[in-house]
Amino acid sequence: MSDLADLTLVEAADAIRDRAATASDLLEACLARLDAVNPAINAVIWTEREQAREAAAAADRAVASGAPLGRLHGVPLAHKDMYYQAGRPCTCGSAIRRDFVPDHTATVIERLAAQGATCFGGLNMAEFAQNPTGHNRAFGDCHNPWSLPRITGGSSSGSGAAVAAGITYGSLGSDTGGSIRLPASACGVTGIKGTQTRVSRYGVMPLSFSADNVGPLARTARDCARLLGAIAGHDPRDPTSSEEPVADYEATLDGDLRGQRILVPTNVLVPNADAPVLAAFEAALAVLAARGATIIRRPLPLMDAVSAYVAVLSRVESATIHARWMRERAADYAPHLAARIYTGYAIPGVYYVEALSQRGPILKAFAAEVFAQADVIASPTIPTCLPTLADTDIDHGPPGTEHRFMAVSANTRPFNYLGLPAISQPCGFDPNGLPIGLQLAGRPFAEARLLRIADAYQRDTDWHRRTPTAIQESIRAKEMA
Amino acid sequence: MDFAVLTQTQIETWHAVAPPNNAGKRMAADTASVIAAFEAVRDRLRFEDEPASFETALRETKETGV
Numbered sequence: 001m002s003d004l005a006d007l008t009l010v011e012a013a014d015a016i017r018d019r020a021a022t023a024s025d026l027l028e029a030c031l032a033r034l035d036a037v038n039p040a041i042n043a044v045i046w047t048e049r050e051q052a053r054e055a056a057a058a059a060d061r062a063v064a065s066g067a068p069l070g071r072l073h074g075v076p077l078a079h080k081d082m083y084y085q086a087g088r089p090c091t092c093g094s095a096i097r098r099d100f101v102p103d104h105t106a107t108v109i110e111r112l113a114a115q116g117a118t119c120f121g122g123l124n125m126a127e128f129a130q131n132p133t134g135h136n137r138a139f140g141d142c143h144n145p146w147s148l149p150r151i152t153g154g155s156s157s158g159s160g161a162a163v164a165a166g167i168t169y170g171s172l173g174s175d176t177g178g179s180i181r182l183p184a185s186a187c188g189v190t191g192i193k194g195t196q197t198r199v200s201r202y203g204v205m206p207l208s209f210s211a212d213n214v215g216p217l218a219r220t221a222r223d224c225a226r227l228l229g230a231i232a233g234h235d236p237r238d239p240t241s242s243e244e245p246v247a248d249y250e251a252t253l254d255g256d257l258r259g260q261r262i263l264v265p266t267n268v269l270v271p272n273a274d275a276p277v278l279a280a281f282e283a284a285l286a287v288l289a290a291r292g293a294t295i296i297r298r299p300l301p302l303m304d305a306v307s308a309y310v311a312v313l314s315r316v317e318s319a320t321i322h323a324r325w326m327r328e329r330a331a332d333y334a335p336h337l338a339a340r341i342y343t344g345y346a347i348p349g350v351y352y353v354e355a356l357s358q359r360g361p362i363l364k365a366f367a368a369e370v371f372a373q374a375d376v377i378a379s380p381t382i383p384t385c386l387p388t389l390a391d392t393d394i395d396h397g398p399p400g401t402e403h404r405f406m407a408v409s410a411n412t413r414p415f416n417y418l419g420l421p422a423i424s425q426p427c428g429f430d431p432n433g434l435p436i437g438l439q440l441a442g443r444p445f446a447e448a449r450l451l452r453i454a455d456a457y458q459r460d461t462d463w464h465r466r467t468p469t470a471i472q473e474s475i476r477a478k479e480m481a
Numbered sequence: 482m483d484f485a486v487l488t489q490t491q492i493e494t495w496h497a498v499a500p501p502n503n504a505g506k507r508m509a510a511d512t513a514s515v516i517a518a519f520e521a522v523r524d525r526l527r528f529e530d531e532p533a534s535f536e537t538a539l540r541e542t543k544e545t546g547v
């Protein structure tokens with residue numbers, strides 16, 4: 001077997017179940033990879049190695065005893081550092097919460113543990129989950145494993161980088177405007193945001209009551225199916241979580257795309273993409289069409305309203321959440337974040353209520369028109385070739401840098417306002433050698449369909465199997481030393 | 482009054498939050514684009530008279546088969 005750290009999550013779980021590898025073997029492989037590459041990419045904020053080793057040993061004893069095993073038994077994971085675990089650090093990527101230790105545990109962490117997963121650390125992220133690039137003043141910027149000067153995408157920057165680098169088999173991220181899909185795209189991994197309300201948010205740092213979502217990043221669609229299946233479903237401790245039944249996502253992964261209708265927008269998301277991104281996107285559509293999907297090209301309705309309203313919700317809600325700290329210790333935020341939160345106070349309440357109250361009617365009108373013609377909407381996840389950290393550094397760049405910064409999430413934000421599920425998967429590379437992502441969005445609770453299409457695509461392509469060049473170099477350098 | 486100054490004054494008055502830095506001043510002034518975006522869709526979408534919720538809309542438009 002090659003390096004255990006390079007297995008997919010499902011392969012890792014199967015290896016433990018089949019006794020081809022132990023949970024301890026897998027954990028040590030992840031920690032060795034972490035030691036080799038994290039100094040370069042800065043994806044991991046903290047680790048609890050001895051606690052993780054004890055958990056892995058316990059998992060191995062359970063295998064030996066013949067006890068029933070969960071679908072993630074013994075698989076070591078690390079998550080964006082905003083999921084509360086009683087008694088463990090949770091920095092939220094911020095100086096303000098550098099010493100925060102929660103007294104309760106997030107439902108999603110408990111659900112992963114119920115399936116046998118273990119957790120060995122907390123991953124870097126945008127401060128308070130509020131940038132699309134991976135900049136972080138408190139813990140240092142996260143660097144893209146494919147090219148260190150480039151952005152990882154954010155806000156789940158460490159999740160994207162760590163999964164791509166083989167530090168962890170999967171990771172929970174969060175997505176309020178694209179924060180799962182952007183790092184998935186930029187780092188060449190797969191990430192899915194479920195329907196709004198699909199996954200419990202109990203014990204998760206809040207950013208926006210209306211638009212926050214929890215979801216997984218991993219190397220394949222099948223890996224994401226397993227993780228999402230473990231965490232989705234109603235939680236009495238999160239009364240906003242949906243009581244809709246959870247599908248067996250893995251059971252639908254059969255590679256068959258016959259009858260699937262894929263809409264390519266002709267007015268937004270696609271026409272302004274950079275040429276190399278567009279070329280990779282069109283090539284991906286051809287792969288899907290070859291498997292039986294029908295490609296439809298039509299404009300998306302109501303996108304001007306979506307664009308107006310999406311700019312309001314999370315800004316106002318974040319400003320509300322951070323009000324006390326903004327009054328008392330604004331200097332403890334990164335300048336770009338303080339500036340971003342500050343703008344939320346300028347939005348009138350009437351605008352906020354309008355944006356909130358139009359959300360349902362807009363969704364119904366949008367769905368009635370779009371999903372009568374198509375099953376999913378396809379677009380590039382990030383419409384441009386991936387910029388550098390320097391190009392998008394608001395804190396040190398010239399005025400106007402904020403526009404390049406916000407452009408990164410232009411294609412992902414609309415689906416947060418609409419509450420629709422969306423997935424990103426790798427579909428090629430730009431001329432600088434950085435991954436390009438294919439985004440698919442579906443109607444509410446269409447997670448199984450999105451995973452099915454993504455899995456089918458990955459059966460015919462190998463973009464998701466490639467190893468970042470910067471990682472290969474780091475490993476070689478470590479071995480030489 | 483200049484829009485940027487007006488915005489800062491209103492934020493200070495209503496929320497007791499001072500501009501954190503120059504980027505904050507620039508970005509707050511940029512909320513003029515929010516006004517423009519709202520103006521562009523003003524009166525095109527009507528409020529529903531009857532009670533409704535976004536969660537209900539999610540259920541009403543949900544996936545029914547793969």
